[in-house]
Amino acid sequence: MQTVYTFGRYFKSKFKCKVGKLPIGLSGFTCPNIDGTVAKGGCTFCLNESFSPNLAKSSKPILNLKSLTNPLLEKQLQELDEQIKKTTKLMKKQGYKKFLVYFQAFTNTYAPFETLKTLYDKALSYPDVIGLSIGTRSDSVTDEVYDYLAMLSKTKEIWIEFGVQSIHDKTLVRINRGHDAANAKSGVQKAKAKGLNVCCHLIYGLPDESEEMMMQTTSEVYSWGIDAIKYHPLYVVKNTLLANEYKAGKFTPIDEDSYAKILTKALLAKPSHIIVQRISAGIDDDTLLAPSWCGWKKNKMIDYLRKKLKKSSILL
Numbered sequence: 001m002q003t004v005y006t007f008g009r010y011f012k013s014k015f016k017c018k019v020g021k022l023p024i025g026l027s028g029f030t031c032p033n034i035d036g037t038v039a040k041g042g043c044t045f046c047l048n049e050s051f052s053p054n055l056a057k058s059s060k061p062i063l064n065l066k067s068l069t070n071p072l073l074e075k076q077l078q079e080l081d082e083q084i085k086k087t088t089k090l091m092k093k094q095g096y097k098k099f100l101v102y103f104q105a106f107t108n109t110y111a112p113f114e115t116l117k118t119l120y121d122k123a124l125s126y127p128d129v130i131g132l133s134i135g136t137r138s139d140s141v142t143d144e145v146y147d148y149l150a151m152l153s154k155t156k157e158i159w160i161e162f163g164v165q166s167i168h169d170k171t172l173v174r175i176n177r178g179h180d181a182a183n184a185k186s187g188v189q190k191a192k193a194k195g196l197n198v199c200c201h202l203i204y205g206l207p208d209e210s211e212e213m214m215m216q217t218t219s220e221v222y223s224w225g226i227d228a229i230k231y232h233p234l235y236v237v238k239n240t241l242l243a244n245e246y247k248a249g250k251f252t253p254i255d256e257d258s259y260a261k262i263l264t265k266a267l268l269a270k271p272s273h274i275i276v277q278r279i280s281a282g283i284d285d286d287t288l289l290a291p292s293w294c295g296w297k298k299n300k301m302i303d304y305l306r307k308k309l310k311k312s313s314i315l316l
Contacts, residue, residue, distance in 0.1 A: 003315045004267060007228065007277045011098075020096035021133060022087045025105030026079050026119070028072040030061030032110060032140055033178030037064065043165075044175045044241035045203075045234055047287065063111040065142065070115045077122055084126055100157060101126075102133040109136040113144050120148075124156060131157025133199070138162050138187025139179045150194040159197040159228070162187055167217045171206050176241070181220075188224045199228035199277055204262050205254025206234055207245070211262055218266045228275035231266060233259045235294035237287045246289060253291040260308035267314055279305055279316070 003009075011019035033039035063070060070076075088099060101123040109116060120132055134149070141160070152158050166172060167181040184200075191198045200221050204214050221229070233254050236246045245251040263279060270276070280301055282294035293301070306316045 001313050001315050002268070004276050004279075004309075005272065005274070006316075007275055010275045015098055015130065017097040018095050019098045019100060019130065020091045020094075021100045021102040022084055022091070022129075023102050023104045024080060024083050024123070026076045026103075028061060028063045028070070028076060029106040029108060029111065030063065031107045031137065031178075032064070033176060034106075035061065035064060038139065038178035039176050041176060041241060043177055044245070045236070047237045047240050061106070063115065065110060065112070065140070067112050067115075070112060073115060073118065076115075076119060080119060080122055084123065084129075088126070088128070098128050098130045099126075100131050100133050100159070101129055102135065104135050107137050107140045108134050109142070109145050110140045113142065113148070116145060117148060120152070124152070131159070133159040133161055135161045135163075137179065138164075138184045141187060141190070146190060146194045146196070149196055153194075153196055157197070159199055160191050161199040161201065161230075162191075164188075164200045164217075164221055165203045166206055166209065166213075167220045168209065168213055171209055171213075174207050185224055188226060192225050197227045198225075199230060199275075200224070200226050201230045201232060202266075203232045203234050204259055207242075207251050211258075211265075214262050215265055215269070219269060222269070222271055222274065226274060228277050229270070230278040231263055231276075232278070232281040233291075233294060235282060235291060236289040237283065238289060239287075243289055253294075255291060256293040256304065257308075260305055263305065264309055264312045264314065267309065268312065 031042060034042040062072065084101065091099070123129060123132060132152070149158050149160065162184060164184045165175070165177065169180045172180055188198055188200065202217060202221060236242050236253060242251060246253070267276070282296060282301060284295060284297065288295045309316055
């Protein structure tokens, strides 16, 4: 029986206690394929609220790499404080002792360096926070940010998370990703050269991708020297370009059996040292259009996948 090397097991081994990720979403942030820098409209599947439960929605995006000022900084610091305190309190009741602040929503390196430094430093100042995880894109990290995160990593647990999704450029164009696979690989290599922990996100069930293509992506990304992986099924939420494709009959979402099959293959092929941070994703509200199984409660989804994996001698 092969036991999946989960993030929880990694943390328990390293810190001897239960460590949790605190998801953070701040006003003002956006992405370069939303604001027109590399594209407009964002990825076809993306409604950021569906990925970040703590996303602050009260202020329009205003930041990018060329921003000279940030009038929202005090507001962002307040949001950061409120979210960390609220979520820490809830997670401590669940037995978590230490925390990684996860800058989750949008592209969390896509802002002036001084803004990022201020937010990262503030997040690290809280009791029981042992590090950061920064969700971003490979085309949106400056050398200055890489260097600063590398400096922090000498004393803190620092992770950078790249949304890779697919290594097939045809797919990346189809979903309006705004960068190619070579750019994603380059970002991973830069982060690793700085000594950072790297987690990559993959999406299974992207438009027109076969199982073979999904496994090509998986094997290729494994070979980049990454430290952790997140696997996601593609689901359709309202008010996205993908929703229009789905309604027009131009896109069929992946079903639960097909997802379990590709996940099983991915885990069997995974090098043992690569940590698994996530094996699925979903959303439990009325914005979900399809597939219906991505609206299951988390426990139901995990139980289903656990049973499927066990049949292939994989213990979650």
